[in-house]
Amino acid sequence: MALHQSRGNDPASAKLAIFEYCKKRGALAVGVADLDALQRIAPPGHRPKDLMPRVKSVISLGVGGQTQGTWQMPAKAMAYSGSTEVRAYKVAYGCSFFIEQRFGAPTIYVPPDIDPEGGPRVPFQSLKLHAEMAGIGARSLAGDILLHPEFGFMYYASVFTELELEPDAPMLENPCPAPSCVSMYRSIGRTPCMKFCPAQCLDGEIDAEGRQKVMRYDMAKCAEFTQEYEAVPKILAEAVKDEVRSNGAEGLLDPDRKMLWYKVSAGSGAWFAQCFECMRVCPVATQAPQSDPILRTSASREAARKAES
Amino acid sequence: MARGLTREQLGITDAMIETYGEAIFLMSHNRQTREGDPIRALNWTEIDRQREAMGLADGQISERLGLTHGQVMFIRNTEESRRFRIGQQAYLMDLGGGKRFRPERVVPLEQRFRYGENALALRAALRFDGVRAAEFIARGWWSDDTLTKWLARHETQRPKAVALVHAGIDISWRQLAERVASFAAGLQSAGVARGEVVAVQLPNLPEFVVAYLAILRIGAVMTTIHMPYRGAEFETLLRHSRATAIICLGQEKDWSPAAAALTLRSAVPTLRTVIVLGDTPKGALGYSALQAASAGDICDLPQPAAGDPILLLYTSGTTSAPKAVPHNSHTLLSNARLGVPEHCVGPEDRILSAAPFSHLFGLYALHTSMAAGSAMVLLPVFTPTNLAQTIDQDKPTALWTAPAHIAACRSGGLFDNIDFSSLRLAIMSGSACPPALVRWLATRLPACAVTQLWGMTESQAALYTRPDDPIEVVAVSAGRPSPGAEVRVVAANEALCAPGDEGELQVRGCLMFPGFFDNAVANAAAFAPGGWYRTGDLATIDAAGNVAITGREKDVINRGGHKFNPREVEDLLDSHPKVLQSAIVPMPDPILGEKACCFVTFRPGADEATLEELVAYLAEHNMAKIKFPERLVVVDEMPLTPTRKIIKSRLRLPD
Numbered sequence: 001m002a003l004h005q006s007r008g009n010d011p012a013s014a015k016l017a018i019f020e021y022c023k024k025r026g027a028l029a030v031g032v033a034d035l036d037a038l039q040r041i042a043p044p045g046h047r048p049k050d051l052m053p054r055v056k057s058v059i060s061l062g063v064g065g066q067t068q069g070t071w072q073m074p075a076k077a078m079a080y081s082g083s084t085e086v087r088a089y090k091v092a093y094g095c096s097f098f099i100e101q102r103f104g105a106p107t108i109y110v111p112p113d114i115d116p117e118g119g120p121r122v123p124f125q126s127l128k129l130h131a132e133m134a135g136i137g138a139r140s141l142a143g144d145i146l147l148h149p150e151f152g153f154m155y156y157a158s159v160f161t162e163l164e165l166e167p168d169a170p171m172l173e174n175p176c177p178a179p180s181c182v183s184m185y186r187s188i189g190r191t192p193c194m195k196f197c198p199a200q201c202l203d204g205e206i207d208a209e210g211r212q213k214v215m216r217y218d219m220a221k222c223a224e225f226t227q228e229y230e231a232v233p234k235i236l237a238e239a240v241k242d243e244v245r246s247n248g249a250e251g252l253l254d255p256d257r258k259m260l261w262y263k264v265s266a267g268s269g270a271w272f273a274q275c276f277e278c279m280r281v282c283p284v285a286t287q288a289p290q291s292d293p294i295l296r297t298s299a300s301r302e303a304a305r306k307a308e309s
Numbered sequence: 310m311a312r313g314l315t316r317e318q319l320g321i322t323d324a325m326i327e328t329y330g331e332a333i334f335l336m337s338h339n340r341q342t343r344e345g346d347p348i349r350a351l352n353w354t355e356i357d358r359q360r361e362a363m364g365l366a367d368g369q370i371s372e373r374l375g376l377t378h379g380q381v382m383f384i385r386n387t388e389e390s391r392r393f394r395i396g397q398q399a400y401l402m403d404l405g406g407g408k409r410f411r412p413e414r415v416v417p418l419e420q421r422f423r424y425g426e427n428a429l430a431l432r433a434a435l436r437f438d439g440v441r442a443a444e445f446i447a448r449g450w451w452s453d454d455t456l457t458k459w460l461a462r463h464e465t466q467r468p469k470a471v472a473l474v475h476a477g478i479d480i481s482w483r484q485l486a487e488r489v490a491s492f493a494a495g496l497q498s499a500g501v502a503r504g505e506v507v508a509v510q511l512p513n514l515p516e517f518v519v520a521y522l523a524i525l526r527i528g529a530v531m532t533t534i535h536m537p538y539r540g541a542e543f544e545t546l547l548r549h550s551r552a553t554a555i556i557c558l559g560q561e562k563d564w565s566p567a568a569a570a571l572t573l574r575s576a577v578p579t580l581r582t583v584i585v586l587g588d589t590p591k592g593a594l595g596y597s598a599l600q601a602a603s604a605g606d607i608c609d610l611p612q613p614a615a616g617d618p619i620l621l622l623y624t625s626g627t628t629s630a631p632k633a634v635p636h637n638s639h640t641l642l643s644n645a646r647l648g649v650p651e652h653c654v655g656p657e658d659r660i661l662s663a664a665p666f667s668h669l670f671g672l673y674a675l676h677t678s679m680a681a682g683s684a685m686v687l688l689p690v691f692t693p694t695n696l697a698q699t700i701d702q703d704k705p706t707a708l709w710t711a712p713a714h715i716a717a718c719r720s721g722g723l724f725d726n727i728d729f730s731s732l733r734l735a736i737m738s739g740s741a742c743p744p745a746l747v748r749w750l751a752t753r754l755p756a757c758a759v760t761q762l763w764g765m766t767e768s769q770a771a772l773y774t775r776p777d778d779p780i781e782v783v784a785v786s787a788g789r790p791s792p793g794a795e796v797r798v799v800a801a802n803e804a805l806c807a808p809g810d811e812g813e814l815q816v817r818g819c820l821m822f823p824g825f826f827d828n829a830v831a832n833a834a835a836f837a838p839g840g841w842y843r844t845g846d847l848a849t850i851d852a853a854g855n856v857a858i859t860g861r862e863k864d865v866i867n868r869g870g871h872k873f874n875p876r877e878v879e880d881l882l883d884s885h886p887k888v889l890q891s892a893i894v895p896m897p898d899p900i901l902g903e904k905a906c907c908f909v910t911f912r913p914g915a916d917e918a919t920l921e922e923l924v925a926y927l928a929e930h931n932m933a934k935i936k937f938p939e940r941l942v943v944v945d946e947m948p949l950t951p952t953r954k955i956i957k958s959r960l961r962l963p964d
Contacts, residue, residue, distance in 0.1 A: 120386070218340055
């Protein structure tokens with residue numbers, strides 16, 4: 001804070017500069033989450049101050065996901081074309097340097113990884129919560145995946161900084177459920193994401209006003225599709241006690257399992273969220289006004305022009 | 310925090326996991342419920358109220374339960390791993406690209422098909438030489454052909470064209486495809502699984518064809534049981550093939566195959582299902598009930614592959630112990646497809662098989678008709694009259710037949726009374742063709758090309774003459790190798806015989822089976838180096854490459870060191886005015902080792918001939934004295950294979 005003031009930047013213009021930086025580098029949406037609210041909602045050990053004790057601001061940004069063509073891909077390949085989280089991390093990483101250099105405030109790029117003291121499935125921080133509080137996404141019926149009315153389905157990254165910025169408010173309206181989903185729910189009792197989830201891990205209700213009433217998500221079921229890394233110890237255990245095959249090592253080298261070793265070697269993290277089926281059928285994710293990459297680019301440019309003027 | 314602490318260091322016991330596992334699993338993020346949108350709305354009351362339902366972190370659970378953070382994490386992870394099923398992402402492979410999840414069509418992975426032990430054993434028998442297989446593929450002999458694909462192709466391209474003709478009724482390719490799809494669904498609902506063997510004992514009826522194609526559609530394997538087979542053969546074949554189901558008649562003359570099969574369920578451990586055409590006894594399933602199944606049930610069933618086994622056939626009884634011959638689509642359908650232009654058949658043809666489909670020669674006719682898109686004219690049971698009437702009524706253009714069929718029609722005078730003029734091709738196989746009979750047929754049907762074919766259960770059609778071969782070649786030889794087949798004639802020392810010299814016929818090529826199923830002893834003796842199959846048949850090859858089958862190696866008689874093939878003696882005896890059929894077999898002799906004994910049946914109405922009379926006949930025709938039979942046994946009926954070959958092993962010398 002002291003550093004920031006010494007360089008003569010006011011919070012509003014600093015925020016504007018940070019947003020501009022992020023958008024120029026590919027972020028579709030940027031926001032600042034209310035730190036106090038995050039501290040209150042996140043569980044102990046996973047609050048912003050647990051990672052950065054002197055954090056003053058939590059910046060969340062989202063990058064675009066899929067082209068229209070990507071949504072038509074076979075599921076097995078979609079993760080490779082559809083996962084753009086690395087782009088989000090790249091922007092956040094650059095943003096943290098930008099803030100430090102421009103404003104002199106210690107800043108971190110929030111690791112989007114699991115907490116080694118929490119075991120699998122437990123992240124350091126909830127990037128989802130940051131984005132929701134920063135007003136760049138709202139929880140959907142599809143297992144609380146965040147959606148944006150303009151940009152659809154995005155990947156998020158976060159930056160913590162000691163620079164104090166004015167927080168944004170959460171979205172006023174939730175784009176989920178879309179009108180067509182409400183119609184479908186009225187007809188068959190399920191929304192597209194519920195119907196077409198291959199794990200059948202989604203369930204929920206929509207109220208008389210067409211808003212989310214209840215969202216039920218069986219994350220354990222979903223994880224069986226999206227977090228195959230947990231298969232590794234099971235495979236090893238099976239191979240060791242394999243009584244059918246003459247050689248346990250053969251089990252380790254089955255084509256399916258070889259693929260897992262490949263992933264281990266590649267270290268791509270692609271074992272996470274390989275399943276896109278709920279988003280594939282989501283009208284907000286696939287048909288949001290600026291989910292189209294060309295429109296999205298135009299809108300970004302227009303937003304940048306407005307910001308400059 | 311766990312920090313790498315062991316279970317013991319954390320104080321975790323099985324009792325703790327059992328006690329708290331379920332609660333911790335549910336309290337964590339594994340199951341999340343959110344009412345309304347409290348976080349976005351910053352509705353603190355609701356956020357706090359719903360905190361547990363939305364999922365607690367380990368630290369929060371530990372406070373709630375009074376366990377340490379490390380204990381909660383360990384128990385949660387253990388419980389999650391215990392419930393976690395691996396390989397679930399495989400479901401995703403079916404999705405995308407226009408396909409979406411349909412819960413009603415999902416077969417849980419753990420319930421998806423897994424080949425049984427017996428199915429894997431049968432598949433393991435299909436072991437081909439890799440270098441040879443690569444050559445077959447490179448030359449286009451082995452392809453992705455399956456009968457399922459051929460049926461689908463005809464259904465798509467010529468849905469209304471005739472596929473089967475039975476009793477004057479035409480069945481189109483579309484109708485056939487629909488029946489096959491329904492019956493396949495029926496088989497599946499009856500519990501028949503991929504890779505399992507289904508035995509079929511049916512006459513050449515549409516139901517046989519439907520059953521065969523349906524069995525293949527679900528990836529199962531067919532084994533056939535010849536119609537005359539009864540209890541002992543039934544049990545042997547069902548047991549050896551490990552059949553899990555049998556499709557048979559309710560009643561066949563004075564015998565009930567269905568009742569026999571039901572009884573055998575206790576003796577044959579693999580046999581579960583008996584499917585009956587006709588009167589269905591209690592405990593069996595009706596063929597018609599399975600035929601009425603919904604065809605939609607097999608839409609998502611994986612298509613069979615060309616490398617899958619499709620047939621398990623037993624050698625036709627000319628050997629004393631039946632041997633199981635496995636085939637896949639590569640061997641059988643390459644042979645059929647490549648044979649179509651050789652036989653000059655096409656979609657306009659109507660093929661009739663006088664041989665039963667339970668024999669590979671009969672199935673070769675069916676395979677050829679499906680390769681060419683020809684109509685298959687069905688003759689359920691051969692009698693000379695039935696054959697002649699079917700030809701007269703259904704007007705086949707091509708006839709798959711055995712010499713005995715033609716001889717029977719000739720002796721019955723049917724060629725004089727019935728119109729055979731629709732035939733433009735007659736393929737004779739199944740036993741040695743008497744040259745005189747071939748010439749007679751060619752003369753009797755001048756517009757019909759008469760050809761000879763030689764094959765075995767192990768090879769389907771290995772040799773045949775072509776329709777444009779001169780009658781001099783057709784009468785005395787089985788022709789040249791089929792495309793993809795190689796033949797050679799070798800002496801006892803495996804040296805190649807000179808043209809015209811008799812030796813053992815050996816065959817190899819893309820049509821050959823890879824080895825007997827579950828019979829290591831037979832396999833060890835069956836193949837010569839280089840993958841040549843020892844046929845056991847004696848043959849000569851002329852300079853033009855035409856192969857003449859001269860007899861069976863095991864039929865050779867060794868009379869005091871002088872070995873001779875009795876075939877020419879039998880051919881001559883068969884031309885005796887009183888003789889209907891003859892078969893010469895060795896009989897033990899204390900001095901010479903073996904002598905020739907002649908079994909004979911006489912023509913109806915003819916007087917019996919004596920040994921002296923027959924020997925005089927042979928002498929008259931300049932047969933060497935050393936080859937004269939030295940004993941005569943008159944029998945009422947010869948034991949015959951389904952393709953009308955005499956089963957010499959069943960000829961017993963009377964005391």
